[in-house]
Amino acid sequence: MARFILVRMARTALTLFGVVLLTFCLGRLTGDPIAMMLPQTATMEDYERIRASLGLNEPLPTQFIIYVANALRGDLGRSIVFNRPALDLVAERIPLTLQLGLPVLIVSTAVGIPLGVMTARQRNRPFDQLVMSLTLAGQSLPAFFIGILLILVFGVYLRWLPTFGSDTPAHLVLPTLTLLIYPLAIVVRLTRSSMLEALTTGYVRTAQAKGLSEHVVIYRHALRNALIPVVTVVGLQVATVISGSAIVETVFAWPGIGLLAVQSIGGRDYPVIQTIVLISAAAFCVVNMLVDLLYFVIDPRIQSPASR
Amino acid sequence: MLKLGGRLVILMLALLLGLLPAAAQDNDASTLVIGINAEVLSLDPHHVPGAIIGNRVYHMIFDSLTRTGSDGSVQPMLATEWRSVSDNQWVFTLRSGVRFQDGTPLTAADAAFSLNRLLFSENESFIRSSFLPYISSVEATGDLELTITTPNTDPLLPLRLASPYAAIMPQAYVESKTFEELQTAPIGAGPYRVESLTPGDRLVLARHDDYWMGQPAAERIVLRVIPEVSTRVAALRSGEVDFITTVSPDLVDELDAVDGLRVDRVSVYNYMLIYFNTKQGPTANPLIRRALALSIDREALANDLWGGRVRVMNDYLLPGEFSYDPDRPIFPYDPAEAQRLMAEAGYNGEVIEFTPPSTYYTNGELVTNVINEMWRAVGFNVDYKPLDTAAWADRSLAGNNIATLQSFGTAGDPATSSIIQTWNSWMGAYYTPSDEFKALAAEAAASLDPDVRQRNYRRIIEILDADVPFTPLYQSVEFYAMKDGIQWNPHPEFYIDPRPGALTLG
Numbered sequence: 148m149a150r151f152i153l154v155r156m157a158r159t160a161l162t163l164f165g166v167v168l169l170t171f172c173l174g175r176l177t178g179d180p181i182a183m184m185l186p187q188t189a190t191m192e193d194y195e196r197i198r199a200s201l202g203l204n205e206p207l208p209t210q211f212i213i214y215v216a217n218a219l220r221g222d223l224g225r226s227i228v229f230n231r232p233a234l235d236l237v238a239e240r241i242p243l244t245l246q247l248g249l250p251v252l253i254v255s256t257a258v259g260i261p262l263g264v265m266t267a268r269q270r271n272r273p274f275d276q277l278v279m280s281l282t283l284a285g286q287s288l289p290a291f292f293i294g295i296l297l298i299l300v301f302g303v304y305l306r307w308l309p310t311f312g313s314d315t316p317a318h319l320v321l322p323t324l325t326l327l328i329y330p331l332a333i334v335v336r337l338t339r340s341s342m343l344e345a346l347t348t349g350y351v352r353t354a355q356a357k358g359l360s361e362h363v364v365i366y367r368h369a370l371r372n373a374l375i376p377v378v379t380v381v382g383l384q385v386a387t388v389i390s391g392s393a394i395v396e397t398v399f400a401w402p403g404i405g406l407l408a409v410q411s412i413g414g415r416d417y418p419v420i421q422t423i424v425l426i427s428a429a430a431f432c433v434v435n436m437l438v439d440l441l442y443f444v445i446d447p448r449i450q451s452p453a454s455r
Numbered sequence: 456m457l458k459l460g461g462r463l464v465i466l467m468l469a470l471l472l473g474l475l476p477a478a479a480q481d482n483d484a485s486t487l488v489i490g491i492n493a494e495v496l497s498l499d500p501h502h503v504p505g506a507i508i509g510n511r512v513y514h515m516i517f518d519s520l521t522r523t524g525s526d527g528s529v530q531p532m533l534a535t536e537w538r539s540v541s542d543n544q545w546v547f548t549l550r551s552g553v554r555f556q557d558g559t560p561l562t563a564a565d566a567a568f569s570l571n572r573l574l575f576s577e578n579e580s581f582i583r584s585s586f587l588p589y590i591s592s593v594e595a596t597g598d599l600e601l602t603i604t605t606p607n608t609d610p611l612l613p614l615r616l617a618s619p620y621a622a623i624m625p626q627a628y629v630e631s632k633t634f635e636e637l638q639t640a641p642i643g644a645g646p647y648r649v650e651s652l653t654p655g656d657r658l659v660l661a662r663h664d665d666y667w668m669g670q671p672a673a674e675r676i677v678l679r680v681i682p683e684v685s686t687r688v689a690a691l692r693s694g695e696v697d698f699i700t701t702v703s704p705d706l707v708d709e710l711d712a713v714d715g716l717r718v719d720r721v722s723v724y725n726y727m728l729i730y731f732n733t734k735q736g737p738t739a740n741p742l743i744r745r746a747l748a749l750s751i752d753r754e755a756l757a758n759d760l761w762g763g764r765v766r767v768m769n770d771y772l773l774p775g776e777f778s779y780d781p782d783r784p785i786f787p788y789d790p791a792e793a794q795r796l797m798a799e800a801g802y803n804g805e806v807i808e809f810t811p812p813s814t815y816y817t818n819g820e821l822v823t824n825v826i827n828e829m830w831r832a833v834g835f836n837v838d839y840k841p842l843d844t845a846a847w848a849d850r851s852l853a854g855n856n857i858a859t860l861q862s863f864g865t866a867g868d869p870a871t872s873s874i875i876q877t878w879n880s881w882m883g884a885y886y887t888p889s890d891e892f893k894a895l896a897a898e899a900a901a902s903l904d905p906d907v908r909q910r911n912y913r914r915i916i917e918i919l920d921a922d923v924p925f926t927p928l929y930q931s932v933e934f935y936a937m938k939d940g941i942q943w944n945p946h947p948e949f950y951i952d953p954r955p956g957a958l959t960l961g
Contacts, residue, residue: 178845182852184581187864187873190880193584194852200579228496229654230503230578230638239654298689310689311681313656400681402655409682410494415845 152436159432166428167218170421171211179203180227180415201227214421223425224418226411233418237404237426243313244403247395248388250323255330256381263338263377264370270343278335285332294325294398311400322399326392330384337380341373348372374445382438389434390427485674487941487960489951490681490690492701494655497638500622501573502580510619510949511700515660515676517622517643520547520566520601521613525946527724527775527867529613533561533623533644534601542608543591549599554665555625556648563595568626570603570616578634582620588879589615608901614867646671646954655680669955676953691716691936697960698941698951702934704761704818710936718936721945724866726768727816729826729858730925733886736857737807741923742800747807747858748926749793750833751826753786757929760821764934768927771916775947777868777905778912786927790833797834804836810850811860813841822928823860854884862931866948869912870900874919886924 181197198204202213217224223234266275301321302310309318345351346369354364389404396405404423411419442449491511497503500513514522520534534547553561570593574586589609596602605612615621628642639652646668647660660676679696681687687699688706692713702710702718711718731738731747738744753767768786772779807830811823820841827839842850850856865872875896878888888896892915899911919925933949940961946952 178843179849179852180845181581182848183845185852185881186582186585187882188876188880189581189584190883191852194881197579197581228503230497230499231635236654295685295689298686303689303692306693310693310695311686312679312695398683398686400656400679400683400686402653402680406655406682413844 155436155439159429159436162432163425163428167215167421167425168211170424171214171417172207174415174417174420175207178415180417183414184228218425223422226416226419228411228414228416229419233416233422236407236419237422240402240404240407241389241426243401244389244396244405246313246319247322247326247392247401247403250319251327251330252381252384252388254323254327255334255384259331259334260338260370260374260377263335264342264365266335267339267342267346268365275339279339282332282335285328286336288328290325290329290392290394291398293328294321294395297321297325298398313401322395322401325398326395333380334377338373338377341376342369345369345373371445375442378438378441378445382434382441385434386427386431389430390423484960486677487673487675487698487953487958488677488679488696490679490687490696490699492682492684492687494680494682495652495658495678498641498649498652498658499634499637500620501569501576501582502578502638503582511951512658512678513619513622514950515645515647515953516641516649517619517624517645518553519616519618519621519623520549521617523614523617523724523866523948525944527777529617529867533566534613537613539610540602543605545603545605545609545612546596547601547603547613549601550667551599553644553667555628555644556642556663557625557628558665559625559627561623561625561644563597563599563601565626566601566623567593567595568629569623570621572624572629573621584880585618586615586621610903611868611870611900614871617867647676650675666955671953671955672959673953688936691938698935698937700933700935700951701817702936704764704934707762707764707934715939716936717939718934719943719945720764721933721935722766722947723931723933723949724773724947725862725864725931726773727822727860727862727928727931728768728925729928730856730861730882730885731923732854732857733922733924734854734884737802737805738857740800741921742796743802743807744923744926746793746796746800746802746833747830747835748923749787749789749796750829750835751786751926751928752788752829753928754788756822756825760818760825761929761932765929765932767929771874771919771927772869772872772912773865773930776865776872778909780913780916793833802835806836806838808838808840808857809859810840810842810847810856812844812847815844815847816860816862817931819860852881854881856885861925863925863927868908869915870896870908875900875915886922889918892918 181194181201181203185194195204202210205213214224223232225231226233226236229236262278266278269275298310298321301308308320309315312318351364351369354368393405393409395401396403397409407419408423411423491508493508495508495512498512498516500509500517503509518532520532521529522532524530533550533553535550537545537547540546549561549563549566555561570590573580574583574590574593589605589612591604591606594602603612622643624641624643629637632640640649642648644667646663646666648663650659650661652658657680658678660678662671662674664670681690681699684701684703684706688702688710690696691699691710707718710716729747729751731744733739733741733744738747757763757765757767769783770780774781809823809827809830811819813820823839823841827837830837847859851859863873863877865874869875878886895911895915899908902908935945935951938961941959942961943958944952952958
């Protein structure tokens, strides 16, 4: 197990390096923050002077080496548009993104898995058909549309809930709901199809033949085997939670990482974009590793490389 | 498992809710809550990019020596009077008894320190280039006397300093803070002081009780960042905010029809135009440029895409600007003449690349799409490629546009506005004014005789008419929506002026 973790960590470091390199180059290839922020009176000399002061006139490889060297010392650069350290800007927004993402993650798992099991057991009956149509709608409606619709109904017409911002628990309801619909739909549908497959297997029929209670058959035998793909998808969602949802945060003026990302990409604020991508990628790698470890717990047949 | 899951959900939610801060007191009667469209990037006016959002905020916190009134005139602020003492020196007398928000009195030393920080601080500044060519040095020559030396004779210096970026700050405070700290917690002499800044969310401003002009109406102003326009409108309709900026033209009618709300249209000191590359491509031929300008039906753009809410341009200057000609007819639409010019130029279907920014300007994509169709209708082979803002900025700076959409800021006097200044900047890659143009501009900028200046500016406009380096479309507008009771003086520089007498909450 220890060796497995070590190997994974080495691979994670390599992945992160690749991500940093890619973000670094892509950002610089698609546009220039200085060109966008210069007033109309600025001359080419002003442009060159400001670029030089930010180190942007160095050859790209030199810039990259300087960036990596600073990053290894914990300095991820200063935002070009905010004049503040990029890491501070991102760090102060992480709690807000988590406030939105964690409830979504918990509810989509805690409600989605049981709902998926229930629909699988009631396959093709009215309850199953109802849930399946609703989840299909949830998967296909864009978050932007759902968000605006919820704002109009609950914020403007009924006036039950605030339309934007992040001040009180009430502010959490509409954005969480908007963000929840898609992952919930996926978890329900995936659990259902996975369960349907498990319910036709020999070991489930054996368990039923042994006269075990239905509850035990479903939850101990079938669900445990059906969980593998669901865990993978939930794992991926953990990563999205950390990187934030750009659309939902924009619609609800929720000042999390997603909103900062949209703004920074628009302004080509390289240091901030790189910091956000780096943190998201790191979170993604760690979660992926945890999901892989979880496989061993759920299904002992998946051999841990350490015991091989 | 379900039961356990359910309990876990409740427990976790309860924990999370406990972590949320208590509701802010936004909604009492003496607080004005304004929903703005973009985040205030930095509260340090000396170093930030020249974005509109800066104009909105800086003048609430800071005062400058002078300001531009809504009629375009220069008005006294922290300076009460100014006089030119020699060919290249101005002396400003500062207002006595002014206190900064930390209670310290304003002195000429503070003013000199602030302008020097804007011009020469070690931190690079995006806005500096708007001032640096016009000021050589700034010195305190008395307790309340400031002497500014200019490189050339410059009758327009007081107008140039009427900018929120030329803000005056207390020297002692600025020197006691780091550069980073000043980005979020500066001090000025303006009507409101910074109470708190929550990045991406809100800026809370509290009334400066010792403000020299008297007490402003609102005790607090809270600026809330709401990037999405539909959400901004919803927040106003639900009463969560009192006032919103940047309403898109298609939402104006809907909002105006709501009881208790009002939409105000403000024409700003800025207009939209198409500029051409006079140095390369088919547009290097002035006949082609004139033909392109003549095939744009500006009234159709204004009526069909803006609901008649924008003023079609008739001059290269705006009403209220020195030497503007109100009697000039609007820029003509004459497709027949355009086709005659195309034939005269021997135009033979050469591709004309049209690369406007797609989302940067309000209605920009719609307007350029229609212009593209108008050009095609007279027979131009247009390659219409709207660009992402960053890509457009890159291409513009590199001098690679053939035709694109742009706005020009212009106010007060043509010498300080884009039609003359812009060709010294990176836009010089697209058009080089003739020696006559340059001589006229230089003579006007240094002359105190209004007749000479008027004559020179009008002659420059004749040159622009002949050369067509760009062609104006319509004056830019900004739509604000608010609760009916709010009274304010709309200002053409994107200001929401909260000063005493300028704004009442009703």
